[in-house]
Amino acid sequence: MSFLLDGLRALTWQQVVMYVVGIVLIWLAIKKDYEPSLLLPMGFGAILVNLPLSGVLDQTLQGGIQANGIIQWLFDIGINASEAMPILLFIGIGAMIDFGPLLSNPLMFLFGAGAQFGIFAAILLASVFGFSLSDAASIGIIGAADGPTSILVSQILHSKYIGAIAVAAYSYMALVPIVQPFAIKLVTTKKERRIHMDYNPSSVSKKMRIIFPVAVTIIVGFVAPQSVALVGFLMFGNLIRECGVLGTMSDTAQNTLSNLITLLLGITISFSMRADQFVTLDTLIIMLIGLFAFVMDTIGGVLLAKFMNLFLKKKINPMVGGAGISAFPMSSRVIQKMAMEEDPTNIILMHAAGANVSGQIASVIAGGMVINLVTQFLK
């Protein structure tokens, strides 16, 4: 009966660490409500793939029999072969986004761009820590504050740290209510945080809402071709939402499709959380660089707003710049909450929402830019 102990005998201390990591992720998801749709499947998956001789991974059984594992198969097909899962998720994300606040106040577009600074600051820091260029770029993309983009870029660049990158990206997205106020208070004064902004939105026609996703796809396609898969599927989802004739498909994309892909993406990405790859000092460094990326994203957006205020007659509350990250709608809510803490009559939510959805577009452009630039240097 010694075969009953085969699993126990194959157990390593690194796998035990991964059980703890998995339980912590499940706890964060359930108890703290931190990105539960992703962290719970990832946490459970982390336990599954780290059970000794786990049947969810490909195994060679006694007698040389090959047994395929479901999580490894999902990873090979859904992420490794085509990046299908993160890309398909963008249809659902696009269908959820209302670009109205942005289209009625186009100045907010700039903050989406400014708040991508953390990506490049993190790439630089990762290079200083000695990571290879493709790994540094993959780590830096945590600053996109966009889980699917982080997974896609790190997969295309063949980073071995995809598991740690995904955990960092989703963890810090969940921690935006803690990270952003800290970063904003570092670079703003109380007086600046109290700035009121008028909201006089221009009306956005249905024609404009329909043409916008098509035009953005074409513009970004010409400028950053590597972004087309990301921005194309994001805008495809948005076109389904705005066209007005695909109501049930829009609902399906926003709910059923998004939930299904998110559920599978979480448990699939856990393939890259195997103990031998995950329990390293590098993982800890990646988590720290990821935090740095989120802080620098926020600071980049805020400083851009402060710079623009030097030239604008009607001042912008610099906190709005910090909402230019992709974590929607959490970031805009955090900014509004901070504004009300300083002055309960200050309503800047719609400005922040405009900057926030701009961050969605800018982050996928940034993903394409990073792939394009890094692959040029890898030649």
Added chain:
Amino acid sequence: MNNVLISLEIMWKGMAGIFITILIIMLFVWLMGKFGSEK
């Protein structure tokens, strides 16, 4: 050291690329707004 210099180059080129793309989109939105308001 080489990677650090490359990262700096990626930083300025990447940020410039994002801003240029966003400015083109802003220009398009502005033109669309103008076109719409003229109708």
